[in-house]
Amino acid sequence: MSRPRVKNGDTVMDKTHLVDEITGHRRMRRNRKADWVRRMVQENRLTVDDLIWPIFITHGTGISEPLAAMPGVNRMSVDKAVEAVKEAADLGIPAIAPFPDIEMDLRDPTGSHILDANNLMNRFIRETKKAVPNIGLITDVALDPFTSHGHDGILRDGIIVNDETVDHVVKAAVMQADAGADIIAPSEMMDGRIGAIRRGLDAAGHQDVGIMSYATKFSSGFYGPYREAINTGGLLKGDKNSYYISPANGTEAMRDAALDVEEGADMMMIKPGLPYLDICWRIKEAFGLPTYAYQVSGEYAQIKAAAMNGWIDGDRVMMETLLCFKRAGCDGILTYFAVDVARKLGRT
Numbered sequence: 001m002s003r004p005r006v007k008n009g010d011t012v013m014d015k016t017h018l019v020d021e022i023t024g025h026r027r028m029r030r031n032r033k034a035d036w037v038r039r040m041v042q043e044n045r046l047t048v049d050d051l052i053w054p055i056f057i058t059h060g061t062g063i064s065e066p067l068a069a070m071p072g073v074n075r076m077s078v079d080k081a082v083e084a085v086k087e088a089a090d091l092g093i094p095a096i097a098p099f100p101d102i103e104m105d106l107r108d109p110t111g112s113h114i115l116d117a118n119n120l121m122n123r124f125i126r127e128t129k130k131a132v133p134n135i136g137l138i139t140d141v142a143l144d145p146f147t148s149h150g151h152d153g154i155l156r157d158g159i160i161v162n163d164e165t166v167d168h169v170v171k172a173a174v175m176q177a178d179a180g181a182d183i184i185a186p187s188e189m190m191d192g193r194i195g196a197i198r199r200g201l202d203a204a205g206h207q208d209v210g211i212m213s214y215a216t217k218f219s220s221g222f223y224g225p226y227r228e229a230i231n232t233g234g235l236l237k238g239d240k241n242s243y244y245i246s247p248a249n250g251t252e253a254m255r256d257a258a259l260d261v262e263e264g265a266d267m268m269m270i271k272p273g274l275p276y277l278d279i280c281w282r283i284k285e286a287f288g289l290p291t292y293a294y295q296v297s298g299e300y301a302q303i304k305a306a307a308m309n310g311w312i313d314g315d316r317v318m319m320e321t322l323l324c325f326k327r328a329g330c331d332g333i334l335t336y337f338a339v340d341v342a343r344k345l346g347r348t
């Protein structure tokens with residue numbers, strides 16, 4: 001009787017080893033043994049088409065200022081931001097998502113400045129559309145950059161009032177579409193907003209403007225650095241638990257997402273990203289809509305901080321996290337790493 005002999009690297013396996021005959025026939029490592037076969041069996045890939053770049057814009061001109069908690073990310077005035085967007089388009093990044101840092105004295109309890117056709121956001125949209133027509137503009141309509149209390153809606157007697165906020169949000173969405181926004185991405189999690197925005201856009205002749213729903217936005221500690229970037233951190237009283245979803249609730253998140261689909265969302269987004277990959281998978285499986293994850297500011301900061309301490313290989317973890325979103329069913333990722341990744345992919 002000849003004994004089973006399996007060549008595994010330099011070792012000739014035989015019955016002196018503990019791997020049994022049956023296990024010995026099922027060797028996962030055959031498909032991992034060399035770079036060429038690893039490439040053949042690779043199931044998911046990250047490409048530049050998967051990247052959406054969130055950027056912070058501020059008032060003034062000639063400004064590009066670093067953000068302490070987001071090393072490598074700058075807050076830019078419109079002129080500088082448009083230059084940066086041009087570069088992103090040249091790298092092949094399909095779309096950007098701007099967030100405005102509104103002047104403090106323009107903020108008020110109802111966020112009324114969001115309804116100014118000439119506010120920072122709308123000016124940026126117009127300038128970018130003109131200068132870089134081939135990049136997609138995905139714009140948020142939440143009130144938080146515009147309110148004096150940092151909440152995403154109108155605050156009355158300690159409560160964020162839903163329906164009045166939605167009226168504001170719809171008007172703001174139409175104005176952003178008038179300015180040239182391609183996709184409206186409402187992040188304020190008010191009930192009924194997707195249907196209301198759809199009707200508002202259609203009534204204004206913007207049938208072609210899409211809606212990417214922040215379908216499941218969780219009440220998360222990972223938004224910290226973003227609040228520094230648009231200067232809402234110091235303003236915010238209390239928390240956003242009365243409108244964002246609890247991190248404990250996956251089934252509730254699915255119900256919320258289902259309503260957005262019914263109301264006419266074209267695309268879905270999950271935010272934050274990495275701690276919520278189960279939700280990404282469930283949403284993609286359940287609805288089959290184009291689905292995106294937002295790798296938020298705190299996720300970016302974590303990776304950068306650990307990398308700067310020499311505790312992890314920052315580039316490697318950046319690429320790994322983004323690939324994991326693809327494996328979890330996402331069609332793309334909003335990530336502050338977008339330009340770095342596009343450059344890296346362009347080189348390989």
Ligand SMILES: NCc1[nH]cc(CCC(=O)O)c1CC(=O)O
Nearest residue numbers: 142144187222223226296297298
């Ligand atoms: N409408 C609020 C909004 N828009 C984008 C982010 C977070 C983005 C990030 O952390 O990168 C938030 C969260 C918040 O402040 O509650």
